[in-house]
């Protein structure tokens with residue numbers, strides 16, 4: 001299903017990390033539909049260039065895939081500079097790439113910690129800094145960074161099912177990145193760079209495939225709007241925050257969760 005949002009991004013260029021599948025693909029699609037050139041940053045999925053080509057053909061706007069591991073600061077700076085040259089000037093970033101480790105706390109390892117935090121916190125930081133470096137000292141309008149955090153920055157949701165799977169590293173990494181959003185917003189307000197977070201509830205993607213069926217069924221029954229989200233139901237909030245309609249908004253965290261935080 002397509003999102004009805006019609007903000008005009010013609011002539012703009014936006015980077016979406018993890019933009020080749022799941023929630024990120026929802027962002028890439030919505031941006032391309034709204035007229036933005038889109039740089040899809042992915043880690044290793046061989047289908048990413050094909051996904052970019054399909055979006056480009058469908059929406060008649062430049063969409064290109066760039067392989068880059070956002071946990072590597074140097075590689076991220078180099079890739080974003082290349083994107084700026086190929087498709088720029090870049091004026092928006094959606095720092096969306098994220099991973100999880102679904103295991104009981106007793107089984108989580110230092111390796112799991114490093115995997116989750118290096119993408120969800122350091123990877124977001126590297127992406128934000130690489131974008132801000134492109135913008136430093138230039139007189140560009142409406143520079144906006146949107147970070148995909150999660151409803152789990154606030155709550156430990158699976159605990160309600162009595163499943164011994166609270167994703168403690170994932171949840172705490174999202175609390176960290178929501179706080180990082182505020183820190184960067186405070187520091188970069190003077191450069192007129194806005195930084196906000198979109199925090200989805202459960203969304204149907206590869207990531208939620210890893211969750212036990214029991215958890216997904218429990219959540220469906222307890223989400224006020226009655227189901228998990230589709231990726232396209234998350235994109236509208238990001239487009240709004242990237243747009244000039246949000247030009248006085250920074251440091252916020254916006255929940256798109258079907259009402260899950262009501263209780």
Ligand code: NDP
Pocket residue numbers: 017018019020021022023024041042043044045048068069070071096097098099119123148149150151199200201202203204205206207208
């Ligand atoms: P997916 O697992 O579907 O996709 C993850 C994306 O991140 C892929 O595009 C992947 O690239 C990319 N990625 C992972 N690691 C790196 C890396 N080191 N460098 C560059 N790209 C990387 O995730 P979702 O769409 O489910 O989630 C997207 C974001 O939304 C994440 O931050 C997640 O935590 C958050 N979120 C998800 C929810 C959900 O219910 N699904 C709920 C709330 C938040 P590749 O394809 O090459 O591997």
